[in-house]
Amino acid sequence: MPYDKKLNQFQIAQTNKYNVFRCISREGPINRSAIAKRLELSIPTVMAIVDDLFEKKTVRSEGKVESGVGKQPEILAIEPEAFYSIGVDIGRSTVRIIVNNAAGKQTASMKEPTGDPFPEKEFITHVKKLMLKFVKKLKIDPARILGAGMAMPGLIEKGTGKLIVAPDFGWKDIPLQDWLQAGVPYPVLVKNSTHALAVNESQALGTDEIQTTFCVNLGYGIGAAIITGETLNDGAGGISGELGHCVVDRDGPLCKCGNRGCLEAVSSGEAIARQAQTIISHHARSKIAELCGGNASLIDTKMVFEAARKGDEPALKIINYAAVNIGIGVSMAVNILDPDRVVICGGLMCGDSTFLDKIKASMEEHLVTKANRSVILTAGTMDEYSTAIGASRALTNALWARRTLPI
Helix, strand or coil, X not given: CCCCCCCCCCCHHHHHHHHHHHHHHHHCCEEHHHHHHHHCCCHHHHHHHHHHHHHCCCEEEEEECCCCCCCCCEEEEECHHHCEEEEEEECCCEEEEEEEECXXXXXXXXXXXXXXXXXXXXXXHHHHHHHHHHHHHXXXXXXXXXXXXXXXXXXXXXXXXXXXXXXXXXXXXECHHHHHHCCCCCCEEEEEHHXXXXXXXXXXXXXXXXXXXXXXXXXXXXXXXXEECCEEECCCCXXXXXXXXXXXXXXXXXXXXXXXXXXXXXXXXXHHHHHHHHHHHCCCCCHHHHHCCCCHHHCCHHHHHHHHHCCCHHHXXXXXXXXXXXXXXXXXXXXXXXXXXXEEECHHHHCCCCHHXXXXXXXXXXXCCCCCCCCEXXXXXXCCCHHHHHHHHHHHHHHHHCCCCCC
């Protein structure tokens, strides 16, 4: 686990304090001696910092270790109620909201259908009201709320929080950061939804001995993100990871971005449902027709996966086509980035336990195998609130980087 080693005389006290707090947060419960050893600080320095953290009520005692030998050391942990952060996932089908405490634990959550996202500003206002009402119900001291991390799919400009385009929503050129911040009494940070998801997934799965994680989000659309160590690499303009718009089939369907055969146009949840609708509309015999009652407009991805599990040939063909192309797209990224780990997340991963195996087989087939070492490919946490949690953590990380956490 990395700790900040860039010390100078002016910042040394603050940097040591932040490192001690992070050590307790990440490795606690932990005693003072272990903190000193881990951070290569003197025990008196650690004791003075811990005393200050106790005074500000950001850490607490968990009692003493029953070792039976010598003086029993006091065990320290983060005070959960020291502060809170909010995470909002504005998805195309569902809006999810969570609240995390200072110990990084989720204390409350809620969700509701997204509904009609137009007019854009009215929809954003509705999401803000939903969040503020939810937090008010929890009766949290407003002074203890760090802020809200808000995530949604689309290209979001780094620094300004401007939404360049969100094809899933049909939005373009929207001052998203400004709209979300207006009327909210604490800081708001806007992130791309897959970037937020990757922040949480990387931390949840652990970063020990992992240098680079490539996270792929398979849902209504397809996105990706790169995590180096514990840091999100969002690119020069904040729009890195657009895996969904890599062309994998030049003769494939037209994508919302204007190109033909993008990965998102052939393998996303929306694409899978659309392909099934086309098959049923042409009166093909399939279990999908039974599941939708003959009404093709009701078909969703879950129905296609269910039919595939029952051995339905049209459904299997759709799912296999999606998996093969996802594997091709992932292999492109692996060949370029050479990550230690690839994490496959999102709603499509809930559809079929063999889906990941099919993606892996396709990925390995298209890797530059002679030059490439073994890459870990694994499923994500499958937590439906993972993106919201990641948005909350992204906010906390930003405050951490600016040394503005109230500790």
